[in-house]
Amino acid sequence: MSSLNILSGGAAHGLVASLTPAFKALTGFEIAGEFGAVGVMAEKLRKGTPADLLISTAALLAGLAQEKLVVSASIADVGLVETALAVRAGDPQATVRDAAGLREVLLAADAVFVPDTQSSTAGIHIAKVLEQLGIAEQVAGRLKIFPNGATAMRELAASKAHRPIGCTQSTEIISAEGVDLSGSLPAGCELATMYTAAITTAAAHPRQAQHLIDLLTGAGQSEQRARAGFVGH
Structure with missing residues (x-):
């Protein structure tokens, strides 16, 4: 069976997975590809990794359009994703109302699980x-740094630390087993990132890529986007 190859920020993994059956029914195609830090995915595209579709931050996709690596006219907003806190399932929620509260929670943790602080959206922000x-x-x-948010959350779930905490994008927390979403970052420390999708200029299957964009962004999928952690559109 044919496959649509995608490169995607980890933030969209849960949403893409939830739409895969509908996409297959519509096109007969499977979805193959990679999910990870957006900077890493952009570099893979630059180095020639075969891809029909890229899902990334709006800022990164705009740059890739200027580099003629994605089709500008195909760029479409999927939704905003907040960077948030996570706790191990069953651990007390970390309630943070302001920057001082966040400082307190982070200093009290004996392990802080985060994605790549050099190339992932959430990791770069957490470092700041x-x-x-x-x-x-x-x-x-105490920082436990992993290639992407999904891996960081899996490791948080398995952690034997006394009081671990995680910080990554809400969509990656929601789609991970063994961890709970514990609220957004407070005012002054918050980050909401617009994720967008685009067809690559080297796409082998541009028509099917457009079908996936339509599913990712369509009004009929607003509930699925919300469940996956995307805000607005």
Whole structure:
């Protein structure tokens, strides 16, 4: 059976998985590809990894359009994704109302599970927030950094630490087993990132790629987007 190859930020993994049966029924195609840090996915596309569709942050996709790696006219917004806190399933929720509360929660944790702080949307932001809160050095030894949010959440779920916490995009927390969403980051530390989809200029299956974009962004899928953690459209 033919497959649509996609490269996608980890934030969209749960949503794509939920739409796969509808996509297969519509096109007869499977969905194949990779999900991970958006910077890593962009580099894979630049280096020639075969892909029909890219799902990434609006800012990154705009740059790739200028590089003629994606078709500008095909770019469509999927929705906003918040960076949020996660706790192990069954652990007390980490209620954070302001920056001081976030500082307290992070300093109290004996392990902080995060995605790549160099190439993932949430990881880059978390590193900035730790600097902003003045605790980057204090927390450095407790940071558990993984290639993407999905891996970070799996490791959080399996952690034997006394009081671990995670921070990544809400969609990755929602789609992970063994962890619970524990609220958004507070005002002044928050991040909501627009994710967009586009057909690549080297797409082998542009028509099917457009069908997936239509599913990802269509009004009929608003409930699925919300369940997956996407906000607005």
